[in-house]
Amino acid sequence: MSSKHQKVRIGISVGDFNGIGPEIIMKSLNDKSITDFFTPVIFGSGKLFTYQKNIFKLPVNFNYITEASQAQPGKLNMVNLWKDNVNVDLGKPTEESTKMAIDSLEAATEALVKGDIDVLVTAPINKDEMLKQGFKHAGHTGYLEEKFGKKGLMFLVTDDLKVAVSTHHIPISEVAANISKEKIKKQIKLLNQCLIEDFQLQRPKIAVLGLNPHAGDGGAIGKEETEIIEPAIKELFDNGIMAFGPFPADSFFQPNKYKNYDAVLAMYHDQGLAPFKTLAYEEGVNYTAGLPFIRTSPDHGVAYDIAGKNIADERSFSEAIFMGIKIFKNRSDYKDLMTNRLQPKKMVSENGIDEDLPEETE
Known part of the structure; x- marks a missing residue:
């Protein structure tokens, strides 16, 4: 877990890449100063994101790594899970886009459990298609509850x-x-x-x-x-x-x-x-409360109807990132406060003399 003096490491799962996930991710990270605030770690595909950044004319460049522990501050890190070409069919789910959504979520969750990232931000998924591909949960919440062994709250x-x-x-x-x-x-x-x-x-x-x-x-x-x-x-x-x-x-x-x-x-x-x-x-964030780790997401879905049109609004995704950072810091401060609470002093010593009272003088 990041110390107070390190930037929070934000892990990002890509969701269904035939929806608006890659677009809102890259738009949220497009500001060159963004890495002053946190260290992004995307669990995706270099070839996929290169293809889509050219569609949306976004000048983002990635630092490709093989695992999240290699992420470098000051860079847009990408755990390159798939090195082969992928078939992009913007506007509708495919078996390939669904499997990638599952793989990205599982890899990001594993990194969260290992402590290689501090916060998980999930791009939108197609729940029905993921169920067809063997995913056992009707959404992120049930999956994370099973992984962490604790009941959460949407x-x-x-x-x-x-x-x-x-x-x-x-x-x-x-x-x-x-x-x-x-x-x-x-x-x-x-x-x-x-x-x-x-x-x-x-x-x-x-x-x-x-x-x-x-x-x-x-x-x-x-x-x-x-x-x-x-x-x-x-x-x-x-x-x-x-x-x-x-x-x-x-x-x-x-x-x-x-x-x-x-x-x-x-x-x-x-x-x-x-x-x-x-x-x-436009500013809403979906936060899974009650879990031992922090997960946020935008409050909208895959939006196939506008995928590839360069009109997706990234504000909810950006809010999800910064809300995750805020919650992480608040939770860290609370843990520090509870750890450093003043402990009640033992007022009576073993010999029965109250050592906290001043001695009587003659």
Whole structure:
């Protein structure tokens, strides 16, 4: 892991190269001063990126290495995973682009575990195509949870708006069966700790949305609020966690409401992501909270419809990089603070004399 005096090493997986992944990666790294802030390590293909940088007329040059531990500060490092030519078919997924997305993610994750990079930033993937090629998870989150042996939480963040979702990529018909009092309690606790450690909020306020329209209307439109969500919130609030709700989702995301809270826990994917992407699409970052390592990504997909047209907006990817750096430094500061806390002094010595009190004088 980088020391405080070294630049943070940002590992980048390339996603589906027939989408906008390589374009937004190179646009984010195009500023010559970018390596003053961090050390990029791309897990990709030199020939692929050379081909695409010529399409987009981006004057980026890479330092080719065989493993992440060889990355040099001040350069755009690329772990050259594939030395053969690749067939680029911009605008649609292929078996080759899907396999490369899987290989890039696996290599980057291995480097993260080994400590050769500090933060993982993932370019967009095609989940359906990856499942067809033997990938066992419907997205990055499940894959990283399995790799790290710990449950994470999908957390969409900007400086002003932070939204987590209780259930991820499952059919809407299965959402109610996948929430429980204990699960919601664990997620709010995780969210609370994440806000303290990763975002330096001393006593965060967390809003929890209801599952049903109008948050159930007291049980008239569903019992999940009264039987599951409210009891979880009350129990945590009584134990010092500032959790509030459940709030009706249809009216919560008005500026004068959501800005009163540091984060929001939505019950299902679109309940949280639809308003988030409406309010913060260009600057939003997808952060997997609760894992021992830091992973961020842009809040959009592969965008096949604009691939190769040189119109992809890199701002969300750039935000993902700098949010990853910010979280890494915040987490490091928190660990230092906890390590260096003043320990309570032992007030009484073994002989029973209090050594911290001044001796009496005659």
